[in-house]
Amino acid sequence: MAFDGIVVANLVHELKEQLLGGRIAKIAQPEADELLLTIKTPAGQRRLYLSASASLPLVYLTETNKTSPMTAPNFCMLLRKHIANGRIVEICQPKLERIIRFTIEHLDELGDLCRKDLVVEIMGKHSNIIFCTEEGAIIDSIKHVSAQMSSVREVLPGRPYFIPDTMEKEDPLSADFEVFSRALTAKPVPLAKAIYTSFTGVSPVTAEAVCSIAQVDSGLPASAFSEDVLRHVYNQFDIYFSGVREQKFSPAIYYEGKEPKEFSSLPLPQKGWERVEFDSISQVxxxxxxxxxxxxxxxxxxxxxxxxxxxxxxxxxKKYDLQMRQLKDTENRDKFKVYGELINTYGYNLEEGAKKLDALNYYNNEMVSIPLDSTKTAQENSQRYFEKYNKLKRTYEALSRLIQETREEITYLESIRTSLDIAMSEDDLGEIKEELISSGLMRRKYSKKKVKIKNTPLHFVSSDGYHMYVGKNNFQNDQLTFDFAVGNDWWFHAKQAPGSHVIVKTNGDELPDRTFEEAGRLAAYYSSMRGVEKVEIDYVEKKHVKKPKGGKPGFVVYYTNYSLVIDSDISGIQEIR
Incomplete structure (x- = not known):
């Protein structure tokens, strides 16, 4: 994700506005690698969450409190000793690094005023929270890094603190065209990669955004572009980062449907995602x-x-593949029936001990050679072929039914898998589990406490004000279609693909085209075709949708319908929660 130097710059700008001059009232360490500072400011109390987790390092302001252990860890006790009731006098970001330095003014044991630095490094698995003297000596850190763990820098009490410059990157806020061009052309890699590996605090997402805004192919190396094109790319790069220099941030999350795909502090090219803006980067x-x-x-x-x-x-x-192979073996059954008929027709003058019969097939007027058992009479050979035909015919009929049942079972299981992809809560999973139990795929575990599942279909409103409902699993699909919808409501479903039933309540009105399109998008998105540019959707009035006798949950039939082809982008469709 784009937790890069730009986001950190946005955070520092926000933290300065909210925390400068504030006093640290409480210091807690809820987890081994995170801190929660409660800070009293003239505008009220603020909570600052700091995490040095290797998998998810974070810094943001929050209103949520977290439970702390009964006994505070050593690092927490050390911070309480030194900076409890200290005042935050400076918050800064070195260059555009993913580092935030908090300078805290406090009284030492002798009552003298002094300063300490709390440095938060947001660097993936190398993230850390380091407590230093004003002169730069490390007092302690939330994670100790010895020489055996890192050949670049030790993070231990008494060691000097410094920012390792292993990549020798340029500062994107001060780079001119000569620096930009030299840095990019020196690397025989794609342009986007050259940008994010050459400049501090630039993520791959930001590099791709710059290339997209400049309308150049990010996959080509910089050497493939003329000086004029590179100057154009630099101008867009410089304009983009002017938002950081001028602190004109616009924090936002980009959604694909209900799933958040990306976040940023400066605008990104849309990619078909819905952009939702927030008041602060902490909220984002x-x-x-x-x-x-x-x-x-x-x-x-x-x-x-x-x-x-x-x-x-x-x-x-596997069962389906085996049944199809067995069905293929029955393809010649009609040939044996013809052989039996031809032997009955032409076998009256066969010589005893004949091994074949050459006869005219009166179905296609072609000569055919029929193998015979020389130890049997013509009548017995004819009977043998009829028996073989009848056996293969019975096998074909039985296999055809079994193949249909297996195909329906596969379709049903794929529909449950699609329901799992849609699931967004434990109640959703609970309903799917109930369906698996009712279908015999799972056994119910005995429990004295009966769990009640309260779950409802998804609810949207079209741009024209019509209510649209989406089933999240097969149980809900049946309930929506056969209990909730009435005859003139419209029913939507992705054609020949596992997915949700979508019901549009018409209230007796004739629906506008835009509502049909939005319902079609919902049916495409909540199906196995999510992400496909063109999805065929069947839609029909609910009164034409029938439940076959003995049909599995969610399975319906209809014999007349309309179709539309649409994408699966549901951004902009209002959801009612």
Whole structure:
């Protein structure tokens, strides 16, 4: 994600406005690699969350409190000793590094005024929170890094603090065209990669954004462009970073449907995503990672269900392949019927012990040679071919039914898998689990406490004010289509693809074209065709949709319908929560 120097610059700007002059009232360490500082400012109390997690390093202002351990860790106790009740006098970012330095003024043991620095480094697995003297000596850090762990820098008490410059990158805020051109042409790599590997604090997302704004191919090396084109790219690069120099930030999250795809402090090319702006970068970070964590957690919790589904799918697909091979073996059944008929017609003058019969096939007027069992009479040979025909015919009929059942089972299992992809809450997973139990794919675990699942379909409103409902699983699809919808409501579904039933309530009106399009987009998005540019959607009035006798949950039939082809972009469609 684009947690780069630009986002940090936005954070520093925001923290300066909110925290400068504030006093540190509380210091807590909820986890081994994170701090929560409560700061009293003239505008009120603020909480600052600092995380040096290797997987998710973060800094933002929050209103959420976290439970701390009964016994404070050593690093937390050290900070309380030195900077409790200290005043934040400076917050800065060296160049455009992913580093925030808090300078805190406090009284030492002798009552003298002195300063300490709390440095937060947001650098992936190398992230750290380091406590230093004003002169730059490390007092302690939330993570100790010895010489055995890093050959670049030790982070231990007593060692000098410095920012390792291993990449020798340029400062994007002060680089002129000569620096820009020299840095890019020196690297025989794609232009976007040359940008983010040459300049401090620039992420791949930002580099791609600059190339997109300049309308150049980011996959070509800088040497492939003329000086005029490179100057044009530099101008766009300089204009883009003027937002950082002038501190004109516009924090936002980019959504694809309901899923957050990216965040930024400066505008990014849309890519078809919906841009939602926020008042502060802290709100962006807290919202974005909360949603990402929810999606990740739900996907982790659905692992067992996915494993059960995948096993069942693989078993049914193997069964289907075997049945199709067996069906192929019955293709010659009609030939044996013809052989039997021809032997009955022409076999009256066969010589005893004949091994074949050459006869005219009166179905196609071609000569055919029929193998015979020389130990049997013509009548017995004819009977043998009729028996073989009848056996293959019975096999064909039985296999045709079995193949249809297996195909329906595969389609059904794929629909449950699509429901898992749509699931956004534990209640969603609970309903899918109930469906797996009712279909015999899972056993119910005995529990004294009966869990009640309160879950409702997704609810949207079209641009023209019509209410649209989307089933999140097969149970909800059936309930929407056959219990909730009435005859003149419209029903939408992705053609020949697992997905949700979409119901549009008409209230007896004739729907506008725009509502049809938006309902079609919902049907495309909440299906296995999500992300495809052109999805064919079937739509029909609900009264024409029928539930076949014995049909599986979510399975319907209809014999007359309309179709439309549309994309699966649902940005801009209002959801009612």
């Amino acid at each position: 970070l807290e919202t974005y990672y909360a949603l990402k964590n929810t999606i990740t957690r739900i996907r982790q919790k659905s692992t067992d269900l996915r494993h059960i589904l995948q096993t069942a799918l693989e078993r049914n697909r």
